[in-house]
Amino acid sequence: MTFLSHFPKEELSACVDYLRMTFKSHDVDFVIENIMGLKKEYMLNEPSAKYGYVEKYELDQIRVYRSANLDNRGIMVELAGQGCRQFEAVLEAQGRDWFGFLDFVVNKQKGKITRLDLAIDDIKGYIHIPDALKFTELGYVKSKFNTYDFSGQGSLSNGEREGVGIYYGSKKSNLYIIFYQKNYEQAKKHNIPVKDIGLWNRYEIRLVDEKAMLAVDELLKWQDFSFVGRGLLKDRLEFVYSDTIRGQKKKLRKLVNGWHALVQDVERLKLKNEPSEDFYQRTENWLRSQAGATIRMVQLADDTLGRDSTIEDIINRSELTARQQHMLQIFTSSVQDFISDEGYKNQVII
Template identity: 45%
Template sequence: MDELNQPPHANRGVVMLEEEKENVENPLVSMVDYIRVTFKTHDVDHIIENILHLSKDFMTEKPNGFYGYVGTYELDYIKVFYSAPDDNRGVLIELSGRGCRQFESFLECRKKTWYDFFQDCMAQGGSFTRFDLAIDDKKTYFSIPELLKKAQKGECISRFRKSDYNGSFDLSDGQMGGTTIYFGSKKSEAYLCFYEKNHEQAEKNNIPLEDLGDWNRYEIRLKNERAQVAIKELIKRQDLTYIALQIINNYVKFVDPNERERRYWETSDFWQAFIGDVGKLRLFMKPQEDFYQKSRNWLRNSCAPTMKMVLEADKHLGKTDLSDMIVEAELADKHKKMLDVFMANVADMVV
């Protein structure tokens, strides 16, 4: 049997958590994964309150920005950049992957969806300069290393001219790491990336690979006109499936060779099965409410060992240096803002 068509191997144990049950019932999950949208206005308050529907009181202002913008309002991973009065850049909203997950909390609180947000942006003349979609595949319809081998044998028909890839392995035991395949150029307006998400997460979080099970991630990255067209189609159809199918199936197809010309080769069974299931995707919203998690993680990873050392010394010497330092510390404005956000309810932050 072709390795691409073999069922995935995973020992999940007898007990299955609710999230794992959902993954079996819905093996493919799609999500909005990155957004940049610009507005030809300098009224940043209007954009924050009428597009994001957030209270500016919970946002932190910084006198600097990226992409040529001069200042930033941010709520953790949700960022709003503004330009100088004589600069026609106007205002830019940027939501990273984590920013999208956080913003979904606000959408859920307002009983709105991404479709409503996209419509609000378009109604205010918004121009999407980047729009990313992601598909998580816990069923793993194919092995990405085997998919790479198939592409290298010329068994991938694509509108892209070039592909790239990377991978890794452990020098101590030769164990293979994750494999990533890139379709197209990062500079182009359409770009696909398929990779083994379980390997990435295992390395990033220092957890055993087997604890994560099988997990592929397929990312679709669109820029400028392609992003704008995708958003318009999404508003019209209100179906993320359509966008994902149009992009993936339009740009990439894996085939099995036969005696006929390459353009007549039949679509591989595993690819047809994958595309068929993608057609059942739903728009996924998994709100993330730990808005101060980044700083908490930094404290745990960078400072906790030192704090524990001082605590142990205090116990030995009969002192209270650690608690004294904490009590006497003065919070900077950014820490106060972070604490306000953490202690507030999501409903308090939306307008």
């Protein structure tokens, strides 16, 4: 499945899908070189207004923000989904893993994890997410959450819901859980039929501030996902069976049994690493999907008219921006080149 570089290889797997951490310091050199273990010269430096920070250092989806000198928030590191995969390539090159890195950040450098998203990928189909939404609406669910929300669409041809997402808990709270049909999300993103992807459910646990810190403590304590199965999924959400239901007993029983099996199997999961060295791949993908046909059209016109290459002339007249020069440097380097000689020493940030 070449169009999906991170399609799960196992029936059930788990990964870090978002990480945000802060340091009460303005020493951005120390954070990049000594904590993240990266060479600062490989980071693109730009002004920033995001989240109220004033400066950004970026290696594609690996981003470090610095606040103004009198702003006591200090420095924030943000890794979104692809950023986590890219940073896993960095950790692998350094001989580290998530457990070692998080322990180093929290217990050695006094960093604070302010957001942590844990994702569970299911290509077995433990539950049918549209059925989970249906029986949630009908009340066959027990939960510590007070609210739920949902998204998706319906098929006029077969009456089924498609691309369903369910949000248990408030998005403004420091813990909520999301179920969604990731195959539909990816099909839309890549403009391909869902059947070409196959079944792919994702269950995400999003944790903020103190919940994120508690989750990191548990991850470091158990070195697996047992606390996710026991303490987050089983404790927070349960589908329940009732003989009183009419006409949908089989579907409800299948959902309840599938949920219990999922929770049990999640407890045995390890964090997977899927390191990606594809930095700035989105730009190359854009060039292929959006500009490729135009380039081909101009080349064919040149061939037909017997004129010199218009594309070559355009290239020769173009000047690279600072960002493009940075991207060229990254394209022509390996992850090992990014690794700092200072890297992740035991000295403590001031």
